[in-house]
Amino acid sequence: MRELAIIGIGIHTWGKFPEKSVHELNLEVAQMALKDANMDWTDIQALFAGQDPWAGIQGMLSGNVLAQDLGMTGIPVTNNYNACATGGYALRAAHLYITSGLIDTALVVGGSISPKGAFGTTQYDEFDETDLDSQRFRILGSANFTGFAMAAQRRMNQYGLTEEDLALQKVKASKFGSLNPNARYRKVYTAEEVLNSPMVAYPIHLYSVCATSDGAAAVVVCSTDVAKKYTTKPIIVAGIGASNPQYPVPGMGGFGSDFSEVPPPNENDAGIKSTRKAYEQAGIGPEDLDFACVYDLTGAMEIQWYEDIGLCKEGEAEKLLREGATSLGGRIPVCPDGGCTSLGECIPAQALSQTYEVVTQLRGDAGARQVEGAKVGFSVNSGKLGNSSAIVYKR
Amino acid sequence: METKKQIPCLEGWFTMPPQEPRVIGNRCGSCGHYFFPKVTNCRNPLCKKTKPLEKVLFSRKGKLVAYTVNHYPPPPPYHAPDPFVPFGVVSVEMPEGIRIGGQVPKGVDLNTLKVGMEMETVREILYEDDQGNEVLSWMFRPVTS
Numbered sequence: 001m002r003e004l005a006i007i008g009i010g011i012h013t014w015g016k017f018p019e020k021s022v023h024e025l026n027l028e029v030a031q032m033a034l035k036d037a038n039m040d041w042t043d044i045q046a047l048f049a050g051q052d053p054w055a056g057i058q059g060m061l062s063g064n065v066l067a068q069d070l071g072m073t074g075i076p077v078t079n080n081y082n083a084c085a086t087g088g089y090a091l092r093a094a095h096l097y098i099t100s101g102l103i104d105t106a107l108v109v110g111g112s113i114s115p116k117g118a119f120g121t122t123q124y125d126e127f128d129e130t131d132l133d134s135q136r137f138r139i140l141g142s143a144n145f146t147g148f149a150m151a152a153q154r155r156m157n158q159y160g161l162t163e164e165d166l167a168l169q170k171v172k173a174s175k176f177g178s179l180n181p182n183a184r185y186r187k188v189y190t191a192e193e194v195l196n197s198p199m200v201a202y203p204i205h206l207y208s209v210c211a212t213s214d215g216a217a218a219v220v221v222c223s224t225d226v227a228k229k230y231t232t233k234p235i236i237v238a239g240i241g242a243s244n245p246q247y248p249v250p251g252m253g254g255f256g257s258d259f260s261e262v263p264p265p266n267e268n269d270a271g272i273k274s275t276r277k278a279y280e281q282a283g284i285g286p287e288d289l290d291f292a293c294v295y296d297l298t299g300a301m302e303i304q305w306y307e308d309i310g311l312c313k314e315g316e317a318e319k320l321l322r323e324g325a326t327s328l329g330g331r332i333p334v335c336p337d338g339g340c341t342s343l344g345e346c347i348p349a350q351a352l353s354q355t356y357e358v359v360t361q362l363r364g365d366a367g368a369r370q371v372e373g374a375k376v377g378f379s380v381n382s383g384k385l386g387n388s389s390a391i392v393y394k395r
Numbered sequence: 396m397e398t399k400k401q402i403p404c405l406e407g408w409f410t411m412p413p414q415e416p417r418v419i420g421n422r423c424g425s426c427g428h429y430f431f432p433k434v435t436n437c438r439n440p441l442c443k444k445t446k447p448l449e450k451v452l453f454s455r456k457g458k459l460v461a462y463t464v465n466h467y468p469p470p471p472p473y474h475a476p477d478p479f480v481p482f483g484v485v486s487v488e489m490p491e492g493i494r495i496g497g498q499v500p501k502g503v504d505l506n507t508l509k510v511g512m513e514m515e516t517v518r519e520i521l522y523e524d525d526q527g528n529e530v531l532s533w534m535f536r537p538v539t540s
Contacts, residue, residue: 120470132432139404139521139532140496141469146484149463157461157510201484202464247439248428252486252496261461261486261494 002099005227005234006393008037008220011356014184014213014343017113022052022059025111025216026066033107037220038230041070044220045103047077048094050086050110050348059112062348066109084295084381085242085274086110087217087351088389092240094221104226110348111216118143119212119345133258133384145209145298149201151261152300156203158263159315161303165322166208167194169299172327173335177342179328179369182356184213184344208299213344217352219359235359238284238376238392241277243270245386258386264314265307270388271295275309275380282392286310289332290374291361293354295381296339306334309380309390328369336361336369351389354379362395401529404521408432409533410452416518417452418495418533424449429491455516456538457489462499462508474522474530481505487514487535497535513538 010032012025026049034041049063058065063077082089087110094106120137136142155161170189177183189207197206227234246268251260260266267273279285286309294309296302306317311325311332320326326334337343337357340350358377360366375395382388403411409418420431424446426439431453437444462485468475483499485508499505500519514535521532 118467118470120472135405135432136496137469138472140484140498141465141473141475141482142484142496143467143469146463146465146469150461150484150486153463154461154510199464199466201466204463249438252494 002101003224004095004098004221004237005224006219006221006237006355006359007227007231007234008033008035008039009356009359010036010218011182011353012111012216013182014215014346014353017214020113020214022055022062022111022113022216023065023069025113025214026062026109026218027069029111029216029218030066030070030107030109033218033220039105039220042073044073044075044105044107046075046094046097046106048090048106048108049077049079050090050352051079051081052112052348053081054113054115062111063109081348082387082389083385084347084350084383085387085389086348087355088240088381088391089242089387091219091221091237091352091355091391092242092389095237095240098221098223105220105222107218107220108352109216109218110352112346112348113214114212114346117212118145145204146201147259147261148298148301149204151259151304152203152298154262155300155304159318161300161318163195163203163205164191165303165318166203166205166299167191168321169296169302170194170208170341172321173296173299173302173339173341175328176336176369177338179367180337180342183338183342184211185338185342204298204300210297210340211344213346215343215346215349215353217349217356219352219355233363233395235362236394238394239278239281241274241281241390243273243277243388245270246273249386258384259382263304263307269308270386271305271380271382271390272308274382274388274390278378278390278392282394284376284392288376289378290376291333291336291371292377293335293337293339293357293379295350296335296341297345299341302334302339302341305380309378333371336366336371347383351379351381354381355391358393362393399523399527399529401531404530404532409518411518411531413518415455416516416533417455418516420451420453421448422451429453429493431493431495453495453516454490456513457487457495459485459508459510459512459514460488460494461486461510464505474524476522483508485514485535497533500534500536503536507537
């Protein structure tokens with residue numbers, strides 16, 4: 001099978017941009033990625049776009065809108081929504097189209113103008129009793145971080161996670177974020193500031209919760225043969241895993257959480273399944289990674305990922321954080337872009353923002369936050385209904 | 396004094412009589428797996444599904460596996476009181492082998508919650524709706540004996 005190369009990347013700063021539409025954001029990042037790839041839009045043979053759930057029918061068809069805005073070349077457009085793994089699934093579809101030999105080039109985009117505050121439900125699912133995940137908002141009063149908080153509390157009980165550890169993660173992430181021009185939050189926080197910020201859901205303080213944000217990211221991909229025409233620095237996608245929870249599911253099933261609120265890592269968990277598939281496809285293990293981008297919607301979630309992706313043994317994630325292994329200059333830096341902690345959460349764009357950072361690092365273009373000599377990178381996420389994707393990249 | 400009408404937050408998710416309330420779910424007639432909330436079809440991929448799902452009442456008591464205290468007003472569609480009062484949310488492992496989420500009723504000292512403690516199902520007022528009805532939900536509270 002052919003290999004896939006990433007040759008162009010584009011990103012919009014994460015933040016709140018009420019004056020812009022998601023379609024304007026998508027257009028900006030698409031043009032940026034095409035320019036970065038030295039490629040014209042007319043060279044692109046297929047477009048894969050993440051759907052914006054907050055923008056109506058046009059949001060569902062955001063790829064078609066983008067294709068019109070870039071110029072109506074008539075290429076096929078695939079729109080997809082897989083919650084937080086949307087960008088990963090879009091990239092995986094492009095991967096299959098190109099490695100199978102069906103086409104040679106594709107553009108992959110995801111963007112969103114998010115609602116303010118914690119994500120809730122839309123008018124369509126509020127009273128849908130078969131939408132178990134939506135009912136938790138109404139009955140449990142459980143926004144996403146309530147579930148994350150339960151998992152954090154359980155980790156405190158089981159492995160000795162502390163509120164100080166959660167503050168430490170924020171301090172670590174904010175140092176990375178301060179060096180990332182695309183991050184929403186550039187300030188370096190102290191542990192005291194985090195611990196003094198309001199409690200949101202015990203044991204999680206406000207400054208440990210990522211903020212819902214607007215943003216967009218795009219990548220241009222092609223076969224490795226075609227890549228030679230455009231760049232001397234292609235980044236190879238060595239493995240992509242995409243998974244969903246497997247029966248019997250960990251956690252509370254569809255109601256309350258789609259991940260296990262109780263460690264240890266459960267092999268039926270979608271994030272773990274995706275990770276293993278990506279490693280297997282790439283023929284590597286966690287010991288081969290130079291850095292990793294994980295889905296840190298709260299600091300506690302980042303710490304759990306250390307074990308889920310195999311950076312350390314079960315029960316040792318706190319130690320890994322405390323000894324600085326995942327910090328700038330550490331053995332295995334995690335979220336060198338500052339993660340969701342510094343960028344915020346923008347559902348259809350998030351996985352591609354991770355890809356943007358991994359490619360930047362592997363190209364050696366990350367400036368002050370550069371992971372020295374990085375050759376192998378990794379990104380992983382999981383979201384609503386357990387949608388998950390994981391990607392291994394090599395330079 | 397006029398008694399307010401009491402209605403369930405969701406019809407058929409828990410029993411309504413005030414004594415010994417239970418949450419309602421399914422047990423697969425073929426493979427025996429339990430589900431909460433009720434599902435449309437058994438989710439075990441290896442189950443032949445030759446027998447229908449049965450409606451079951453879960454045990455009243457289970458063990459606390461994780462908890463949190465919400466200190467913020469959840470976004471709509473949650474009906475958060477103003478002024479807001481923090482409330483507990485728990486995950487409880489039932490003897491049937493699955494975990495069920497629920498709130499902790501007002502009046503429980505949330506500092507007493509501990510992983511492993513026995514919890515029992517209760518029926519409490521979640522909020523009062525615009526028509527003045529008391530909207531009820533199942534909740535979990537520590538067993539005090």
